[in-house]
Amino acid sequence: MTAQIVSALPIPFSADGAIEWDTFDALLTRVSPHVHAALVAGTTGEFPALDDDERQEAFFRACRVLGAERVIAHIGHASLRQVVRVGRAAAALGITRMATLTPYYLPADDTAVIEFYRGVTSALPGIEHYVYLFPERTGIVVSPAAFHEIMALPGVRGAKLSGAATDLLVEYIAELQPGQELYSGDDSTLPTVLREGGTGVVSGVSAAYPETFGRLAAALDDDVDGADAVSLQATVQLLVALTGPSIIRLKAAVSGNVPGGWDSRMSMAAIDDTLHGELLDMAARNA
Template sequence: MSSLSLVPRKGILAALWLPTDVHGNLLARELAANLAFLKRHRVHGVLALGSTGEFPQFDLEQRKRALATVAELAAPLPVIANVSDIRPQAVAELGRFAARLGLPAIAVMTPGFYPSTQEDALAHFLHAADAAQLPTFLYNFPELTGTRINVETVAAFADRARMAGIKQSGHEFAYHEELIQLGRAKDFPVFSGSDTRLPEVFALGVEGCIGGLVNIAPDLMVHLYEVCHDHTGGEISPAFERLREIGRIIDRLTFPLNVAAGMEARGLDPGEPKAIVSPRSRALYAEIVAELQRKFAEWQLEPQRTS
């Protein structure tokens, strides 16, 4: 069976949060509980070490250990390894490591920090795909990387590499339409990071979602996928309104710490913050946890089992 046949082409994938201790070490027991929660609610796969996973906070060896741990604990779910880095050597090394783990695909963003031309971004993506020898997702999140992946660059990559798909994140919602049109022509799926707009993205023709809110409300998101994408019958409401309410509440805090607050409210242990957090943000975090706990109790959403 080819590796491309194992790559998820649709579904709800968790942009996986990685719980760590105060020293930045991965907490395997807490991660296992988080993944068990996702599996119980029938998510279709995970993206490891993406922006929600705070990959820039880890050094290269920590990222390798995290990938290996996620691959073990997430099985049998497919795991996409985000190998994005400003350093081409690190991208190549992570991609080769993902291949040795037997993961089905990698994902790669533009390098970040320094600006990239479209030609340089394409060369960076091809370098990643060649090193890993795995199907590759492009990962567009210009608000974080500083460089948009233009549709011509996506097309050029699809013509020259095994393109697994693209994840479209950020504020440019209308860009989904161009990417979907190109994906139909080049035979690759488009995944969205627009967690709170699932009925809209599925109506456009998006095949799935890779999102941070999956860590908090996989049940709501899988339900919306089944109703809006698979047309299994059922109501969009109240799941859609509840998901938007979760998004509204957590967006008072910066990403991705807001994901941790939502997880804690759901009964999951997100570990310690990986970055310095101000007293004001800690207070806001506690307010969000308390508010969401009340909401989840009101909605009778099942909490994570702690035993």
């Protein structure tokens, strides 16, 4: 299996909070030649701040630029009812791969999480589903035993791990069914993920530096321990360390090569002018 880069795309907002759709189109066009797919309206896309019709517009535009087969629509929501509504609308666009965050905000045990995904997969037949685990954002830690049951549900193609879930990478990989995929949300660990039997990374940082991530994936396909792969992996680790800690940092870096409004709707810690300049310089040097 080739190393897979799925770019987790940020959404460009103007200062008044409106989405700049032309800027989003430009980002899609820029990443398209370098990544295998895009995750749309995920955490990096500030999905809790998007209206459902805005999520559908983002899905539509991603399909138009990338092709529906390269779009993974994040349909996570606060309730199963909402998840299914968003998923059916995404399916109407021809999207066949969807990711769903675990339940969040209110506590849920393993049984509740398993039944949640049973409801998602049964309500959206014909869709290839990715289970999205992010304990810090949801309050839900899915045990490897529960993960095993979820992976056995019809239609589940794989999983995406973020935050502390990546600490259980090896344990989760051991519970995959034949042919299933596992992605890490830790952008800096692609070689490790591949060595452990995973598929690739879902990378927000790749939205700012798609060329570098694309070159790394190609180098790993040729020789995971080759000189080019080692050198590119070192560069990626530097990029992730500088850009990865926040969406604000990512948007600053993206703006270096995709001009437009890169404000955020959600409240996050700002960065100073010095860091902003470093991010722009890094984007220019890794274009």
